[in-house]
Amino acid sequence: MRPVALVTGAGVRLGNAIARDLSRHGYTVVAHYRSHPPRGLGGALQADLAQPDGPAALAAAFGRTHRRLDLLVNSAAAFDALPLEETDAAAFDSQMDLNARAPLLLSRALLPLLRRARGSIVNVADVGGGLVPWRGFAAYAASKAALVRLTECLALELAPEIRVNAVAPGTVLWPETYPERLRRTLTARIPLGRAGTPADVAAAVRFLAGAPFVTGAVLPVDGGRHLSGRA
Numbered sequence: 402m403r404p405v406a407l408v409t410g411a412g413v414r415l416g417n418a419i420a421r422d423l424s425r426h427g428y429t430v431v432a433h434y435r436s437h438p439p440r441g442l443g444g445a446l447q448a449d450l451a452q453p454d455g456p457a458a459l460a461a462a463f464g465r466t467h468r469r470l471d472l473l474v475n476s477a478a479a480f481d482a483l484p485l486e487e488t489d490a491a492a493f494d495s496q497m498d499l500n501a502r503a504p505l506l507l508s509r510a511l512l513p514l515l516r517r518a519r520g521s522i523v524n525v526a527d528v529g530g531g532l533v534p535w536r537g538f539a540a541y542a543a544s545k546a547a548l549v550r551l552t553e554c555l556a557l558e559l560a561p562e563i564r565v566n567a568v569a570p571g572t573v574l575w576p577e578t579y580p581e582r583l584r585r586t587l588t589a590r591i592p593l594g595r596a597g598t599p600a601d602v603a604a605a606v607r608f609l610a611g612a613p614f615v616t617g618a619v620l621p622v623d624g625g626r627h628l629s630g631r632a
């Protein structure tokens with residue numbers, strides 16, 4: 402029987418690459434999206450995960466068509482560059498709600514199906530915030546740091562039935578607004594001398610999903626960027 406994976410934020414960019422990679426490697430993939438349905442991945446489910454009841458609604462929709470879940474990948478996130486002066490309560494909450502609370506609530510809502518399959522969860526964190534502090538991104542960084550700690554706490558709480566790990570990508574796909582000069586500056590901080598590719602991250606997700614003695618790991622996929630400190 403093919404293992405079943407649910408990937409959030411799978412309509413575009415990195416989440417889409419992870420979903421397609423899993424599909425190519427033998428998983429039946431259920432793709433989640435909010436506003437961009439994925440092309441070429443059937444049976445996609447729509448949900449706004451920033452809403453308090455969004456994760457439970459997605460889990461319920463998934464449960465109507467699937468009786469097991471081998472892998473949950475929490476990739477959907479918001480990435481807002483905000484200096485402190487612009488970080489009011491709503492701005493802070495919007496990062497935390499989607500980037501940290503939604504993975505927690507979705508994991509919780511899917512526990513019975515994950516337990517039944519002795520499945521695993523892979524959270525998509527970020528080297529920025531998840532592993533090193535980032536100037537000008539306090540709310541985003543705090544949300545990814547929270548996701549890293551949630552990964553570790555849930556790994557303890559859900560063992561031995563369910564493994565919980567995270568990848569912490571560095572620069573992979575640039576925000577479209579980043580000019581060429583900024584891209585060169587940021588690339589120069591990466592010890593391996595290049596930005597990552599979606600395939601680099603997808604391979605790490607697949608590794609963690611298939612590593613039966615690994616739980617609570619936060620795997621940097623950043624060309625060594627976390628070694629060169631804060632930005």
Ligand SMILES: NC(=O)c1ccc[n+]([C@@H]2O[C@H](COP(=O)([O-])OP(=O)(O)OC[C@H]3O[C@@H](n4cnc5c(N)ncnc54)[C@H](OP(=O)(O)O)[C@@H]3O)[C@@H](O)[C@H]2O)c1
Pocket residue numbers: 409410411412413414415416434435436437438448449450451452475476477478479480499525526527528569570571572573574575
């Ligand atoms: N890009 C990078 O280089 C990089 C580096 C480090 C870490 N990461 C992490 O990798 C993941 C994917 O990054 P990305 O750059 O590919 O993301 P992105 O282009 O910013 O896309 C965001 C994703 O989150 C979904 N999303 C946004 N708001 C949502 C909501 N309220 N409810 C449900 N889904 C929502 C979007 O769905 P719709 O488009 O359907 O609305 C989309 O799939 C994120 O966790 C990010 O933090 C990315």
